[in-house]
Amino acid sequence: MVPYADQKTVFKRPPLGCRKIVLSTNVAVSFGTIDDVVYVIDSGRMKEKSYNPCNNVSTLQSSWVSKENAKQREGRAGRCRPGICYLFSKLRAASMLEFQVPEIKRMPIEELCLQVKLLDPDCKVEDFLQKTLDPPVSKAVNNAVRFLQDIGAFTQDEELTELGEKLGFLPVHPLTCKMLFFAILMNCLDPALTLACASDFKDPFVLPMQPNERQKATAARHELASLYGGQSDQLTLIAAFDCWRNAKKKGSRRTFLFTVLCFIKHYEFAVWHAYAASG
Numbered sequence: 001m002v003p004y005a006d007q008k009t010v011f012k013r014p015p016l017g018c019r020k021i022v023l024s025t026n027v028a029v030s031f032g033t034i035d036d037v038v039y040v041i042d043s044g045r046m047k048e049k050s051y052n053p054c055n056n057v058s059t060l061q062s063s064w065v066s067k068e069n070a071k072q073r074e075g076r077a078g079r080c081r082p083g084i085c086y087l088f089s090k091l092r093a094a095s096m097l098e099f100q101v102p103e104i105k106r107m108p109i110e111e112l113c114l115q116v117k118l119l120d121p122d123c124k125v126e127d128f129l130q131k132t133l134d135p136p137v138s139k140a141v142n143n144a145v146r147f148l149q150d151i152g153a154f155t156q157d158e159e160l161t162e163l164g165e166k167l168g169f170l171p172v173h174p175l176t177c178k179m180l181f182f183a184i185l186m187n188c189l190d191p192a193l194t195l196a197c198a199s200d201f202k203d204p205f206v207l208p209m210q211p212n213e214r215q216k217a218t219a220a221r222h223e224l225a226s227l228y229g230g231q232s233d234q235l236t237l238i239a240a241f242d243c244w245r246n247a248k249k250k251g252s253r254r255t256f257l258f259t260v261l262c263f264i265k266h267y268e269f270a271v272w273h274a275y276a277a278s279g
Contacts, residue, residue, distance in 0.1 A: 010034055026065075029072045033079045040077035040085040042070060044092060050106050053139035058108060066097045102134040109136055110174055113144040114153060117160045118168045124158065151178055172196060191238045197272040198237045204268040205240075217263035224262065244269045 011034060014020040022034065026046045046065050051058045065073070070087065077083030087093065104112065113125045120128060126141045148154040153164030153174055166181070167174045176196050183192030198204075205221065208214045224243065225236040240262065247258040259266045 026069070028076055029069070034076075035080040037076060038078060038081065038083045040073060040083070042073045042085060042087050044070065044088040044096075048100075048106070051108050051140065053137055053143055056143050064092075064096055066100045067093070068099050070096065104129075104132065104136050105134055105140075108144065109140055110144045110147050113141065114148060114164060114168045114174055117154070117158075117164065121160050148174065151175060172200060176200075193276045194238050194241045194272070195234055197241075197275055198234075201271060201275070202265075202268055204237070204265050204272070206263040206265055208263065213263075220262045240264060241269060241272060245273065248273075 010020075010022050013036060020036065022028075022037070044065055045062055046069065047060055047062050049058055050061045050063075070093070074085040074087070077085045109129075112129075116123065116125050116128050125145055126138060129135050129141060145154060145158060148164065149156060149158075151167075151174060152161055153167050155161060163178070164174075167177045170177045170180070172180075176199050180189070180192055180196060183189045206217065208217055221236050221240075222231060224239040225231045227239045227243075228235045243262070244255065244258060244264065244266075247254045255266065258264070259269075
């Protein structure tokens with residue numbers, strides 16, 4: 001994983017006689033214009049979140065891009081001068097979907113179902129969603145409704161509860177919102193806010209490529225978790241964020257040393273800090 005500060009070097013011109021090669025994920029489509037890019041080699045692949053309503057599991061899968069995505073990638077070449085884009089075979093291109101599958105059909109929809117009931121308390125969620133342009137499958141809706149019933153947001157008759165009304169007011173997943181409410185009651189809001197950030201943002205830990213560096217990163221994470229008497233991912237995140245905030249109070253140099261030694265992305269924790277403060 002390339003640190004955020006180093007990612008900005010893609011905009012710099014290479015020394016005379018050197019060729020700049022940029023390896024990127026699908027983020028390059030919206031990352032901005034790199035004015036000296038002339039050639040684009042498009043693998044036609046991307047990673048996207050996918051939800052299987054049959055086993056109720058979300059995964060990050062590698063899949064083929066749509067024709068629309070391929071057109072956008074092609075546009076990265078020659079933004080400021082004539083360019084060339086190397087693509088896949090015509091047979092592969094012909095088999096691609098015209099557009100990417102909408103999120104409503106490939107993501108869990110608990111938040112959406114809760115918002116539906118807030119908008120129209122008297123409706124049946126599935127009947128409401130069947131009127132959308134790309135309605136989700138019935139199994140996905142049933143899974144979402146059952147989940148909301150399990151956490152007390154819906155009654156067994158699919159009526160919105162008092163708790164459900166409150167869970168819909170925060171722009172986070174209903175289960176995360178319920179955790180925050182319980183954290184307030186139990187006077188432990190600070191670590192709960194950290195976990196809420198962890199559920200909504202990217203992993204703050206750097207995963208080095210070299211085996212020896214990866215071992216150091218793993219050891220650093222274990223040491224952080226042990227500060228709070230355990231080895232769980234949740235304790236690791238809470239300890240890492242608390243240590244980062246303590247280092248931040250002592251100045252930028254101390255913060256930099258901590259993030260380097262513990263293999264942490266400073267930018268991600270800065271976003272968490274701002275998000276938690278605004279909440």
